[in-house]
Amino acid sequence: MGTIGENSQPSPNSVADFWAVIPAGGAGTRLWPLSRAAQPKFLLPLTSERSLLQQTVDRLSAVAKPEHTLVVCGPGHAVEVSRQLPEVPTANIVVEPLPRGSGAAIGLAAALIARTSPTAVMGSFAADHVVVDQVAFVRAIHAAAIAAQDGWLVTLGLTPTRPETGYGYIERTDDVVATSEHGTVFRAERFVEKPELAQAERFVASGRFTWNASMFIWRVDALLAEMRRLLPTLHAALLRIADAWGGADHDEVLAREWPGLEDVTIDHGVMEHAARVGMVPASLGWSDVGDWHGLGELMEADELGNCGVGERVMIDSARSVVWSTTQSVVTLLGLDDVIVVNTEDAVMIARRDRAQDVRQIVGELKRRARPDLT
Amino acid sequence: MGTIGENSQPSPNSVADFWAVIPAGGAGTRLWPLSRAAQPKFLLPLTSERSLLQQTVDRLSAVAKPEHTLVVCGPGHAVEVSRQLPEVPTANIVVEPLPRGSGAAIGLAAALIARTSPTAVMGSFAADHVVVDQVAFVRAIHAAAIAAQDGWLVTLGLTPTRPETGYGYIERTDDVVATSEHGTVFRAERFVEKPELAQAERFVASGRFTWNASMFIWRVDALLAEMRRLLPTLHAALLRIADAWGGADHDEVLAREWPGLEDVTIDHGVMEHAARVGMVPASLGWSDVGDWHGLGELMEADELGNCGVGERVMIDSARSVVWSTTQSVVTLLGLDDVIVVNTEDAVMIARRDRAQDVRQIVGELKRRARPDLT
Numbered sequence: 001m002g003t004i005g006e007n008s009q010p011s012p013n014s015v016a017d018f019w020a021v022i023p024a025g026g027a028g029t030r031l032w033p034l035s036r037a038a039q040p041k042f043l044l045p046l047t048s049e050r051s052l053l054q055q056t057v058d059r060l061s062a063v064a065k066p067e068h069t070l071v072v073c074g075p076g077h078a079v080e081v082s083r084q085l086p087e088v089p090t091a092n093i094v095v096e097p098l099p100r101g102s103g104a105a106i107g108l109a110a111a112l113i114a115r116t117s118p119t120a121v122m123g124s125f126a127a128d129h130v131v132v133d134q135v136a137f138v139r140a141i142h143a144a145a146i147a148a149q150d151g152w153l154v155t156l157g158l159t160p161t162r163p164e165t166g167y168g169y170i171e172r173t174d175d176v177v178a179t180s181e182h183g184t185v186f187r188a189e190r191f192v193e194k195p196e197l198a199q200a201e202r203f204v205a206s207g208r209f210t211w212n213a214s215m216f217i218w219r220v221d222a223l224l225a226e227m228r229r230l231l232p233t234l235h236a237a238l239l240r241i242a243d244a245w246g247g248a249d250h251d252e253v254l255a256r257e258w259p260g261l262e263d264v265t266i267d268h269g270v271m272e273h274a275a276r277v278g279m280v281p282a283s284l285g286w287s288d289v290g291d292w293h294g295l296g297e298l299m300e301a302d303e304l305g306n307c308g309v310g311e312r313v314m315i316d317s318a319r320s321v322v323w324s325t326t327q328s329v330v331t332l333l334g335l336d337d338v339i340v341v342n343t344e345d346a347v348m349i350a351r352r353d354r355a356q357d358v359r360q361i362v363g364e365l366k367r368r369a370r371p372d373l374t
Numbered sequence: 375m376g377t378i379g380e381n382s383q384p385s386p387n388s389v390a391d392f393w394a395v396i397p398a399g400g401a402g403t404r405l406w407p408l409s410r411a412a413q414p415k416f417l418l419p420l421t422s423e424r425s426l427l428q429q430t431v432d433r434l435s436a437v438a439k440p441e442h443t444l445v446v447c448g449p450g451h452a453v454e455v456s457r458q459l460p461e462v463p464t465a466n467i468v469v470e471p472l473p474r475g476s477g478a479a480i481g482l483a484a485a486l487i488a489r490t491s492p493t494a495v496m497g498s499f500a501a502d503h504v505v506v507d508q509v510a511f512v513r514a515i516h517a518a519a520i521a522a523q524d525g526w527l528v529t530l531g532l533t534p535t536r537p538e539t540g541y542g543y544i545e546r547t548d549d550v551v552a553t554s555e556h557g558t559v560f561r562a563e564r565f566v567e568k569p570e571l572a573q574a575e576r577f578v579a580s581g582r583f584t585w586n587a588s589m590f591i592w593r594v595d596a597l598l599a600e601m602r603r604l605l606p607t608l609h610a611a612l613l614r615i616a617d618a619w620g621g622a623d624h625d626e627v628l629a630r631e632w633p634g635l636e637d638v639t640i641d642h643g644v645m646e647h648a649a650r651v652g653m654v655p656a657s658l659g660w661s662d663v664g665d666w667h668g669l670g671e672l673m674e675a676d677e678l679g680n681c682g683v684g685e686r687v688m689i690d691s692a693r694s695v696v697w698s699t700t701q702s703v704v705t706l707l708g709l710d711d712v713i714v715v716n717t718e719d720a721v722m723i724a725r726r727d728r729a730q731d732v733r734q735i736v737g738e739l740k741r742r743a744r745p746d747l748t
Contacts, residue, residue, distance in 0.1 A: 353708075
């Protein structure tokens with residue numbers, strides 16, 4: 001393994017010394033049977049020919065060169081990640097031995113970047129989200145980077161489009177941390193866990209709350225300083241791991257340190273308690289493609305609201321999603337608002353408003369000891 | 375081809391000199407995608423390991439030996455019929471060149487039987503129905519055979535269990551044609567086409583109407599005499615065909631006569647106008663397995679009313695039929711009263727109360743010129 005970022009060249013489109021970090025974890029159970037443990041959501045081409053991971057790298061290429069792009073993934077996905085991203089240098093694909101939460105994954109990435117570029121600005125973006133408005137996305141990153149240069153930990157806060165109860169929210173103050181032609185960063189007041197509906201409705205109406213999609217921008221030294229303060233044990237272990245990374249004792253140190261790492265998200269472990277947290281409100285046409293209902297909303301529908309992939313016959317059916325990856329024809333008769341997914345080894349049919357509960361099917365298959373299907 | 379019924383031995387269980395005729399036609403389009411033109415309903419093992427055709431022969435073995443059992447089928451099914459019924463002599467599998475309705479099929483069978491056994495009693499029974507009560511079935515045949523010996527054309531009338539609008543009905547008189555320990559044959563008053571619901575309800579309430587499932591018992595000479603009177607052209611042609619059947623000019627006569635045969639059902643062409651028509655009311659636990667809803671009713675359901683074939687996961691779903699012939703697991707989430715059928719090349723999902731309209735799917739696939747799927 002080489003050193004991350006060596007031979008990097010400045011790029012006219014990039015934020016100066018900007019690094020993109022993409023934690024690529026999570027199976028996306030609610031997109032079963034298409035997503036599986038071995039074929040997680042981020043590796044799937046769901047909304048274009050490119051996988052969500054590839055689209056994420058493509059999107060970030062406007063601000064970070066491949067040499068400044070890190071992907072953190074698990075050992076089971078390293079090969080597929082490396083094949084999907086031939087432009088990303090080998091050393092930039094960071095393989096965690098075991099999942100230990102985004103605190104460890106993102107903290108390690110920051111520590112690795114800091115080895116060669118201790119005051120670099122980095123942004124962290126999930127590997128399995130969709131952003132439709134690329135221009136707004138780049139603008140928000142530029143706006144955030146200005147505050148990040150000044151030591152703030154900045155989140156991209158997504159302007160809510162509905163009173164969603166499935167996401168966390170961030171409340172902003174009126175204190176302006178930084179403002180530029182790209183946008184305004186406000187001091188954040190607090191992070192709020194998934195709210196009840198009435199609370200979510202108040203949040204949306206207030207205009208002061210945004211969705212937290214765990215899109216963060218900071219200077220790596222600023223993050224590491226807050227981690228040292230808030231998660232000192234994790235911070236120390238990550239520094240020891242980063243110090244050994246790619247060297248002769250890489251495997252030994254990883255085997256000793258990694259299994260015992262504190263399992264904590266960067267949101268809970270750092271952002272909710274950090275001293276100087278900023279937030280840029282942004283409307284990005286964002287989706288976490290969280291379930292089949294959400295994926296259906298990203299697809300082009302016909303006049304009856306049906307959409308899908310693969311050959312299908314729809315008779316007296318509306319607002320349904322049919323996704324088939326086999327040669328089979330899928331036919332739907334007299335059913336509205338359903339989701340049908342057909343793969344080589346499974347057929348899943350769900351009422352569309354139960355899309356969140358697809359994970360129950362995966363749970364049942366795990367109880368039946370069917371690793372081939374999960 | 376040999377002569378039908380040669381070397382036949384009397385059997386202790388059979389009605390004396392009773393012949394069973396099984397017209398095996400119709401694709402059973404409403405059971406798509408399991409049933410296809412090349413794999414019609416009667417060839418499928420739907421309610422047991424045995425196909426509906428095999429079950430029909432099994433059922434009739436109580437009254438007719440294999441040597442006295444005739445199956446009339448189309449050229450596309452002759453091979454599969456002969457393989458499914460190794461006990462039926464080769465000469466008893468009567469292959470029609472083209473479908474010409476049950477008048478031609480059953481009339482030919484009667485004429486062929488009459489060549490060696492001119493006063494034999496024969497019964498005609500569809501190849502794709504289910505009868506649960508075998509004892510009642512045999513009793514009804516015995517009861518009917520007594521009237522048939524006396525020259526009556528007798529139908530087995532099924533005591534209706536609901537005001538079904540999809541079947542024809544037969545009204546009986548109070549005139550007793552024959553009575554025995556097996557049952558009573560009444561003189562039939564009239565055949566009625568598929569009624570409106572209100573009419574069907576009156577029929578059921580009256581106690582005088584039964585369903586017509588085209589189960590007929592008669593002496594072959596009695597049927598042929600009525601055909602000569604009512605359908606003289608068809609009758610004459612069938613006699614010419616029967617005369618040539620199995621002989622040197624079999625193919626030549628068939629090629630000349632068959633395409634021009636009048637296409638008429640035995641119900642419309644003969645029974646509705648015949649002079650001496652009897653009817654035995656019978657409760658047989660009968661089903662025509664007409665669609666997936668009906669097939670589901672014949673299957674063993676769990677406490678939620680779900681039934682099926684193949685591996686499946688049902689979450690918050692009730693009263694549904696899931697039939698999978700592949701290795702795929704089929705999962706249903708939050709949907710009641712649906713039918714799911716999964717085969718190697720098609721997935722069909724329908725609201726259960728639209729089961730009759732499955733033929734619309736087949737129609738659409740025909741419009742798309744997909745003979746592989748129909």
